[in-house]
Every structure is written in C-alpha cells, then in structure tokens.
Amino acid sequence: MLALISVLAAVLIVGAAFFWRLSRGPVTLAFLKPTIEAEINKNFSGLSVKLDDIVIERDADSGVPHLRLQNVVLADASGALLARAPRAAIGIDEAALFRASIVPTTLELIGPRILAKRNLDGKIELGFGSRAAGADEVVDLEPAPIDDSKADRQGSAAQVAPAEAGSIIDVLAGTGSQTAMSSLGDIKVTEASIQLLDEANGATWFAPDADLQFKRTAYGFIVLAQAKIASGGEPWRLEGSITYRKEQRNYSVSASIFDLVPANVSDEIFALAQFAKVKLPLSGHAEAELDSKGRVIKASAELAAAAGEVGLPDYLAQPIIVDEGTLRADYDPATGGAVISETSLLVGGSRAQLTGRLDPIRAADNRLEAIKIELSARNVNLDAQGTVKDAVAVDRIDFSGRAATDEARLEIDDLIVMSGNAGVRLRGRFTGGNESAGIQIGGRVRDVNAVLLKKLWPPIIAPKTRKWVNDNVIAGRVTDGEFRVDIAPDELAASLRARKLADKAIDFRFGLADVTTTYFKTLPAMQKANGTAVLTGDSFAIAIDRGEVTMPSGQTIGVQSGSVKMTALLAVETLGDFAFKVKSQAQALLEYANWPDLKLVDSTGLDASRLSGDTAADIRLTMPLIKGLPRDRVQVTVAAGITSAEFKKITGNIDLSDGDVKLAVGPEGTAITGSARLNGIPANISWKKGKGKGAIQSATLTTKLDDKQREKLGVKLG
Structure with a gap:
C-alpha cells in the first residue's frame, strides 16, 4: 500500500512539474520526432513530411494541452514544396495504433502564411512563408502587420517559396499517381494569413485571419472558407465554398460577402479611390465558375447596399448621400467585363435606376491598363451641394469613359445630363496630382434653368461667384453656352494658396433669359432680364440687354442695359460692380433711391413726393x-x-x-x-x-x- 502511495505521489509530482513547465511554454518531445516522422511518411507514399520538432502546448483559449508538430514541410516525390506551416496537428486512425502504425486521418495546418499568385497567363502559383521559430524560441502567433500598399504586398511575395498549384490540387483530389493522402478525409488550415496577388488585374487582397477546411469527395474536393479581408478601411468578411470537380477540372465558387466597401478595395484606381469614392457597404452573394487554368467561365453577384455616400473631390461636389440600394453584376465572357443590371440607388427620396458595364482594357502581355466604363442612370435626384433637401430631378445621366489603372487618369469620352429639354454635355479628363487633380474638360449647356445650374456648378469653379448665384439668382435659364476648363495637376492647390487662378484656366460663356435676381440686400429684384455672361479664372461679367424692376407701389423701372462685374474671385474680398441704365417715371426712381438700404432722397431734405x-x-x-x-x-x-x-x-x-x-x-x-x-x-x-x-x-x-x-x-x- 505504501509503495502504491509512493508511486501516485511521484506521478502527481511529475505531473505537477510537467504542467508547471507547460505553463511556461511548449514542452518539446524531440525524442519522438524520428519515429513519428518515419511513420507518417510510411503512410504518405509519394510524399514526404519533414518536422522540426514535436511539442505539447496549451491552447491559448481553453488552456487544454495539445500535441503539435512544429515547422511542418510537405513536399511531393520530386521534392517540390506543397505546403508549409509553423505548427500542425494530425488526427490518427485509432485502429491502426493497435497495429503499431500511425495512419493520419486529419491534418490541421496552424498559422501558415500563404501567397496565391495568378500570373499574367492565368497560371496559379502558391507560396508559403519562412520557417517558424524553434521550440525554445518565443513564437509570435499573430501575423506580421502588412502595409496596405500594393508595392509592399508585391515585395513580400519574394519572401515566400513557390509551389505548383496543380500538384496541390492533384493531391487534394486524389488524381493520377498522387494517392498519398487518400487516408486524409479532412484537412484544415487555421489562423492563416493569405495574400492573393492578381498580376493581370493589378489587384492584391490580404486576409490576416482566415480558416480553410478541405473535404475530399467522390468527385473531387470542397473547400470551406471564412476570412476577414483587410483593404484599407474596416475589414470586410467573406464566407463561402470552392468545389473542385476532377473529371471536368473546373471550380465552382459560392461566396457570401459582408460589408464590402468598394472605395477600400480600389485604392490603386484613381477614378474609384480619389475621384468617386463609393463608400457604400455592400453585402450579398456571389457565384462563379472557373476552368483548370483559373479563367472565369461565368460569374454573377447580387448585393444590397446599406446607407453611405459617393464621395467626390471637394472641388467638384459634396458627397452624394445614398440611403440604400441594390446591385446585380454578371460576368461577360466575351470581354472579360461585368454587366450591371437590375441596380437601383435611393437618393433624395427617389430611386435611381442604373445600368451599364465595366470592361477591361489590357496590354499585349494581358496586364490590365484601364477599365472602360459605360453607365446609364435614370430618375436621378441630383445635388452637387451634398444635401438632398432641394435635389433636382434629372431624367438621365449617360457616361462613357476609361479609368486608367497604370496611372492616375480618368478619361471622359462622353457625359450627358438631361432634365427635360435642358442638358449638359462634356468630355475631357481628370489626372492625379500630389495636392490637387488636373482638370481638362470642355462642353456645352442648353436650356438649363437656374435651379439645375446651381446644382451642377462645381464648388471650386469661382466659389464666391457660385455663392452669389446661389444666394441671389431666383429664377431664369441659360439658353446655351460653351465652357472649357484647363487646370494642370496641383495648379488648383497653388491657386488657392495664392488666392488667384489664371483667367485662361476657365472660360465659360453663356446666354441668359428670363432671369430674376437680387444684387444688394433687400433692393427689389430685377426681373425678365436677358443677357450674356463670361466666367474666367479670376473674373465674372454679365452684360444685361434688358430687364425690369417692379416697385412695391406697382410702378416699373425699365432696365435698358447693364452689367455685373466681379473680379479677384479667390481673393479675401471679391469686388462687385453693378451698373444699370434705366428709364421710368420719376416717382418710381425716387421710390428706388429712397429704399431703406439706400436712403438717397431723404438725405436731401426735399419732399419729392410731388415731383413727376x-x-x-x-x-x-x-x-x-x-x-x-x-x-x-x-x-x-x-x-x-x-x-x-x-x-x-x-x-x-x-x-x-x-x-x-x-x-x-x-x-x-x-x-x-x-x-x-x-x-x-x-x-x-x-x-x-x-x-x-x-x-x-x-x-x-x-x-x-x-x-x-x-x-x-x-x-x-x-
């Protein structure tokens, strides 16, 4: 009895010592490494597994001890790398243990760094990060922070060893001679950091925390995946599956998308990242089919947009507030682009209908150079001021152009905005700069009323004149006009600092009809005014052909001609000069001259009420x-x-x-x-x-x- 107690005490002491040691870090079982490595390789004919160590470590969440393999490298018969992970766990066939054999049934790769690269020719390569620390070293299980710039991500690709995706797929599917893993029914990849580099489209995706589960099937295999994707802003979430059919050698992808913000995943495209930031959280479902070479056969996505905005540069307009929306896009195999249909956005209480397409423009080596954009919107509430309180209903907006991906440039081939018979049409380009974009556009306007003009007038184009027009012009229309804007990259920022924009930068000439406007405090408005206007970079001038002012007494002052001139448009104080030639009865003019904001007659001391x-x-x-x-x-x-x-x-x-x-x-x-x-x-x-x-x-x-x-x-x- 005493001997039994002594044995139990010894076991308890040893166990306590073991758990104390385990609390300090992984406990190595290096003496088992040769045996376990040999047994695994014996049951992986055609493949080889190499281990650095075997340890027992406590689970970070539950504290339960687990047996782990460290720095696992899996290669095929030729020595080509198939997979690498800093840690791994295997499940074994319990019945085989009674035959003194270790037969793996499940494999879990823990914390690997994986690079998936789609080359210009469509070929897919996989790579794995460098080895992990040894058992006696401090191990950082968190993925290293990666800068969200494309250059840094592409630079990190050189730090991983390449592997043939085709070989890995053959192993997983159990095709050809690669039957070495036939005993494995389940392969998991947990706590992985995955980087996808698409050379053809110049896109990089990074998932710092992803879980994958491979399940073998009679027809191939299925991969279940969930990941958070880091893309410049808040991470978005992806859950889905990839089904591989070995006879057809194709893939079916089904994915659920949560909170994807387009502006955050298009940071390298000027038109989408800086010119029109689509900050709408998108959630929904996408499906695709790919062939064995990674080429898309068909694909579609249906997404719902939560409340957000389309952010435009402040020199063009305030953000467009969107309450909600729906989006459908289908892949066009003929062009490799996407067709947009059944899409709507709720803006300013009106549901705008959107159709169009996005098509890639590629170089001779298949590298993406630009995206051709064709969009058509109907029933749009438009307001460049950012508020939807007084939005103007626009019948249609048609846009065609090209967004470059290899440089900061947006080409506008044609942009048409129509509201009834009123319309604006322009073409030109926007180019990126260090401080402000370059703007080279030209176009025409026709029969645009004052309300629509106020909504379309960009904030940076003569901002004080724009404010004066917004505050004073009550009604009227632009009969026709032509405009040209030629501002070099960074010129706008420099002009704002200097408070002067060159006259040649802007040239807008237009005719005016039936204008009703005020010009000084509470003076009665001028009505039925016709004329012409010229806006340049540093001045604004209106030549008035005719008009009239109706006084509260009912008498009318006829405006025979006149002018409005504003100079130093970006200065601290812009000078306004208003001159009018008028005809009227004496009492009408005296009523005007004696208006409370002028008080010209009262100061004479004359009682002019009897003058005619x-x-x-x-x-x-x-x-x-x-x-x-x-x-x-x-x-x-x-x-x-x-x-x-x-x-x-x-x-x-x-x-x-x-x-x-x-x-x-x-x-x-x-x-x-x-x-x-x-x-x-x-x-x-x-x-x-x-x-x-x-x-x-x-x-x-x-x-x-x-x-x-x-x-x-x-x-x-x-």
Whole structure:
C-alpha cells in the first residue's frame, strides 16, 4: 500500500512539474520526432513530411494541452514544396495504433502564411512563408502587420517559396499517381494569413485571419472558407465554398460577402479611390465558375447596399448621400467585363435606376491598363451641394469613359445630363496630382434653368461667384453656352494658396433669359432680364440687354442695359460692380433711391413726393462681396436726367414745370442742375448738398424778371 502511495505521489509530482513547465511554454518531445516522422511518411507514399520538432502546448483559449508538430514541410516525390506551416496537428486512425502504425486521418495546418499568385497567363502559383521559430524560441502567433500598399504586398511575395498549384490540387483530389493522402478525409488550415496577388488585374487582397477546411469527395474536393479581408478601411468578411470537380477540372465558387466597401478595395484606381469614392457597404452573394487554368467561365453577384455616400473631390461636389440600394453584376465572357443590371440607388427620396458595364482594357502581355466604363442612370435626384433637401430631378445621366489603372487618369469620352429639354454635355479628363487633380474638360449647356445650374456648378469653379448665384439668382435659364476648363495637376492647390487662378484656366460663356435676381440686400429684384455672361479664372461679367424692376407701389423701372462685374474671385474680398441704365417715371426712381438700404432722397431734405416727369438714369453700386456688408463700404452713384419735370409747390406757392434737370448722387453728395419754369417763368436751377448729416446746402436760381413777374413769384425788392 505504501509503495502504491509512493508511486501516485511521484506521478502527481511529475505531473505537477510537467504542467508547471507547460505553463511556461511548449514542452518539446524531440525524442519522438524520428519515429513519428518515419511513420507518417510510411503512410504518405509519394510524399514526404519533414518536422522540426514535436511539442505539447496549451491552447491559448481553453488552456487544454495539445500535441503539435512544429515547422511542418510537405513536399511531393520530386521534392517540390506543397505546403508549409509553423505548427500542425494530425488526427490518427485509432485502429491502426493497435497495429503499431500511425495512419493520419486529419491534418490541421496552424498559422501558415500563404501567397496565391495568378500570373499574367492565368497560371496559379502558391507560396508559403519562412520557417517558424524553434521550440525554445518565443513564437509570435499573430501575423506580421502588412502595409496596405500594393508595392509592399508585391515585395513580400519574394519572401515566400513557390509551389505548383496543380500538384496541390492533384493531391487534394486524389488524381493520377498522387494517392498519398487518400487516408486524409479532412484537412484544415487555421489562423492563416493569405495574400492573393492578381498580376493581370493589378489587384492584391490580404486576409490576416482566415480558416480553410478541405473535404475530399467522390468527385473531387470542397473547400470551406471564412476570412476577414483587410483593404484599407474596416475589414470586410467573406464566407463561402470552392468545389473542385476532377473529371471536368473546373471550380465552382459560392461566396457570401459582408460589408464590402468598394472605395477600400480600389485604392490603386484613381477614378474609384480619389475621384468617386463609393463608400457604400455592400453585402450579398456571389457565384462563379472557373476552368483548370483559373479563367472565369461565368460569374454573377447580387448585393444590397446599406446607407453611405459617393464621395467626390471637394472641388467638384459634396458627397452624394445614398440611403440604400441594390446591385446585380454578371460576368461577360466575351470581354472579360461585368454587366450591371437590375441596380437601383435611393437618393433624395427617389430611386435611381442604373445600368451599364465595366470592361477591361489590357496590354499585349494581358496586364490590365484601364477599365472602360459605360453607365446609364435614370430618375436621378441630383445635388452637387451634398444635401438632398432641394435635389433636382434629372431624367438621365449617360457616361462613357476609361479609368486608367497604370496611372492616375480618368478619361471622359462622353457625359450627358438631361432634365427635360435642358442638358449638359462634356468630355475631357481628370489626372492625379500630389495636392490637387488636373482638370481638362470642355462642353456645352442648353436650356438649363437656374435651379439645375446651381446644382451642377462645381464648388471650386469661382466659389464666391457660385455663392452669389446661389444666394441671389431666383429664377431664369441659360439658353446655351460653351465652357472649357484647363487646370494642370496641383495648379488648383497653388491657386488657392495664392488666392488667384489664371483667367485662361476657365472660360465659360453663356446666354441668359428670363432671369430674376437680387444684387444688394433687400433692393427689389430685377426681373425678365436677358443677357450674356463670361466666367474666367479670376473674373465674372454679365452684360444685361434688358430687364425690369417692379416697385412695391406697382410702378416699373425699365432696365435698358447693364452689367455685373466681379473680379479677384479667390481673393479675401471679391469686388462687385453693378451698373444699370434705366428709364421710368420719376416717382418710381425716387421710390428706388429712397429704399431703406439706400436712403438717397431723404438725405436731401426735399419732399419729392410731388415731383413727376420722365426719367433716364445711370445707377452704379460698387461693394466687396463679403458677409455682413456694412453700408459705409457701399458706393452708390446715380446720374439721372428728368424731362417734362413738374414739382408742385417746390417752395412756398411756386410750382416748377417744363423742367429738364440733372440729378447726380455720389461720394461728394447730391446735386441738381437744369432749367425749368417757375410759375411759368423760365429759370436755371442749381442745388447742392454735401455728403453726411448736417452737410451745407446751397441753391442758385438764375432768371430775368420784370416787375410783374417779380410780383408773380412773390419777390420784393427794397
């Protein structure tokens, strides 16, 4: 009994010591390595397995001890690498143990680094990372961080050893002479970091944490996979299966996609990564069939879009807010592209319908050079300002162009925006720069109303003029026009710093009709205005042919001609100059001049309510276009001629008639000069008043009077 207790105590002490040692790290069983390696190889005829060590280690999550093989290398009969992993576990046939044989039934590769490379010719190669640390070394089981740039990922490809994908597939499928793994019904790959490099399409995908399970079937094998894909932003998730049929030697892929953001996976394509960032989380299902050479036979995807945005460069527009959407894409084997159908996006309360196609443009060596894009949208709510509160309904948008993949360039072959009879059509290109893109576009506009013009006007094109148009132009339309923008890469950023854009950078000339606009504070709006406009890089000018201003009294001021000029469009203060030639009845002009924001008549001290006559005037307002404009920074000049003037009781009992007078209002004050009849007597009149409160007034009346006329005017001498 004492002996038994001693044995148990010894076992407990040894067990405690073992578990204490195990808590400090893996425990090596190197003495078993030759035996186990030989037994495994005996049952893997045609293949060879090499081990660095055999250890017992505790599971990181459960703490349960597991037997692990370290630095496993699997090669075929010729010595070609098939697989490599820093750790592995095998399941064995228990019945075979009674025959003193180790027959593997399952194999688990733990933590391998795998590179899958699709060459320009479509051939697939696999590679495996370098060996893991030894049993007495510290092992970092987390995959090494990988920069998300394509150059760094491609550079890491040289650090892995290549393997023939065809050989691995033959082994998994059990075809030809590769029957060595026929005893394995299940192969797992866990905690793997997988990198896929597609040379033909210039694409790189990285899954830092992936699990794969290979199941042998009578017709081939099935691979079940789940992985998180790192692609610049938040990782997206992929779950699916790959079925291989050895007789047909083809693959069927079925995948579920979760939270894929296109802008994050297209970082190397200027048109998608910088020009139009599609930040819509996509989830759904995709299926594909591939032949033995990795060529796609057919493929389709149906995805649902959650709320997000299409981010445009801030010099073009604010992001387009998308509430939700659906997308269907089908592979076109004739071109190798994708056909977009049954696609819709909910924007601004309206569901836009989208169709089109994306086709690859390849070089002679099959390398992807560009993507040809053809898109057509119907029933679109458009707003370049980023808000959907006042979006404009657009009947159709048709786009065709090419997005380069080998350089930062988007070619617009044709872009048409139509809303009823109104339309914009342009072509040109956008090219990448270090600070700002280059813009070379030209086009035409036709019958575009003010509302649509405001929505289409890019924020960077004369931003203060754009703001003035948004704030002041109430209605009207652009009858026709032509525009050209020629801004070199980085020129825009430099111009914003210098606060000046060269005039030649922008040339937009257009006609205007039926315009209703304000121009200074609460002054009555000009209506029914026609004219032409010219916008350049540093100036904006409108030549007005005609228009009218209706005063609250109902009287009308006719605008015979006029001009609006804005200069230094990017400066801290843009100067605005508004000049109009008008005709009206005297009371209409006086009502305008005495508007609360001007108060030109009240300052004279005259009660002009009894004045009548025909008036022709030049009115000019000069001011900086700034927020909270103070009145003292507004210069107003008026030069008016009044004919057939009458002024009842201009002073005392004297009536003025048959007047032909000039009125001048400017920085120096107010002056009235001219000729008239005073109680029927011809006279010359001159009246002046300086500017400002309490300014000195002076008046001169020149006439020839006899005694009777003096008495008529009430003038007494001596």
